[in-house]
Amino acid sequence: MEQFVVPNGNRRHFLVEANDASGIALYSGENNVDLAGTPVSVQIIMTPLFDSLPPVFSGTKTATYPGGGDFPPIHIAWEPAVDNFTPPESMVYFYYIYPYDSEGSPTAADIIQDEFRQEPSIVGETSIYLTTYSYPFDCDHDYWVIIKARDQEGNVSTNIDMIGPLGNPDGC
Numbered sequence: 001m002e003q004f005v006v007p008n009g010n011r012r013h014f015l016v017e018a019n020d021a022s023g024i025a026l027y028s029g030e031n032n033v034d035l036a037g038t039p040v041s042v043q044i045i046m047t048p049l050f051d052s053l054p055p056v057f058s059g060t061k062t063a064t065y066p067g068g069g070d071f072p073p074i075h076i077a078w079e080p081a082v083d084n085f086t087p088p089e090s091m092v093y094f095y096y097i098y099p100y101d102s103e104g105s106p107t108a109a110d111i112i113q114d115e116f117r118q119e120p121s122i123v124g125e126t127s128i129y130l131t132t133y134s135y136p137f138d139c140d141h142d143y144w145v146i147i148k149a150r151d152q153e154g155n156v157s158t159n160i161d162m163i164g165p166l167g168n169p170d171g172c
Helices: none
Strands: 009-019 025-035 060-064 076-078 094-098 119-122 127-130 142-150 162-166
Touching: 060 142, 060 162, 076 142, 094 127, 094 162
Parallel strands: none
Antiparallel strands: 009 025, 060 076, 076 127, 094 119, 094 142, 142 162
């Protein structure tokens, strides 16, 4: 706690910034207080000036096969990510689909590679339907999926929760 002596007066303005070692302001807060001669405590809530934290996101929650049609989809759903700056409706989600044809299961490091990242990204939604129209599924593989969240500053969630194995939506 810091103590300062400030002359009496109405609406004294207090502005506080927290800087990093190079002098760049990272946090800021301010408050106005009337000073009448008795000591007062001034509370200043510090808020970040820019977003350097990734969204908190737990990843894929469910994968279901709702059925219907010649190419029944896989419905993948998740809870929305939470971020200190980006609102849920502006959160961007992207996903990786990994074709896997071995025993056991792949690791997250196997899946999170550029060659398995799918476009387009999904903005503000919390589910996607995957069909043979959106991804070239084949009958020789099971598939694993990881969903990631990216905030407006480009910070990407750190989750590595994967869901799988998912069969082919064509029902091979």
